[in-house]
Amino acid sequence: MSGAGAPSLQVDGSGLRVTIVAASWHTEVMDGLLAGARRALDAAGVTEIREVRVPGSFELPVVASRAAHQGADAVVALGVVIRGGTPHFEYVCQAATQGLADVALRSGVPVGFGLLTCDDEQQALDRAGLPGSREDKGAEAVEAAIATALAL
Ligand code: DLZ
Numbered sequence: 340m341s342g343a344g345a346p347s348l349q350v351d352g353s354g355l356r357v358t359i360v361a362a363s364w365h366t367e368v369m370d371g372l373l374a375g376a377r378r379a380l381d382a383a384g385v386t387e388i389r390e391v392r393v394p395g396s397f398e399l400p401v402v403a404s405r406a407a408h409q410g411a412d413a414v415v416a417l418g419v420v421i422r423g424g425t426p427h428f429e430y431v432c433q434a435a436t437q438g439l440a441d442v443a444l445r446s447g448v449p450v451g452f453g454l455l456t457c458d459d460e461q462q463a464l465d466r467a468g469l470p471g472s473r474e475d476k477g478a479e480a481v482e483a484a485i486a487t488a489l490a491l
């Protein structure tokens with residue numbers, strides 16, 4: 340993991356079923372998050388992987404919920420929300436964040452939180468796991484979800 344205070348997680352996810360749910364807004368950043376998530380799944384030895392795309396981050400929780408109830412051992416939600424000129428940003432961030440937390444608590448299935456909530460596109464690119472990025476939040480979300488599934 341990266342970022343101040345982040346733990347270094349070495350996880351063995353072989354035998355786990357992991358579902359990635361990914362929003363579609365902000366293509367370049369999403370491509371980076373997805374690539375980082377796939378790298379982390381590969382490094383953890385996860386072979387049973389399902390990927391589901393949804394339109395926007397607001398739609399992440401419902402698919403995460405379905406995946407959790409369909410037998411996934413861990414779910415990883417990826418999305419990017421960038422602040423605009425209206426309060427829409429707050430509503431989408433709040434709904435997605437609270438929705439994903441609710442899914443984890445109600446289902447008992449860990450949900451990796453790979454939702455970037457940024458003031459501008461540069462902040463998102465810095466965290467997208469792309470060449471030149473400082474952080475790799477897609478990989479972090481995968482590692483956290485697997486580590487939590489293994490801790491249960
Ligand atoms: C509408 C909207 C806006 C303005 N911005 C974003 C964004 O930055 N990131 C994102 O993932 N989704 C955004 N959306 C779409 C909403 O998440 C949702 O898909 C629509 O409101 C339709 O339900």
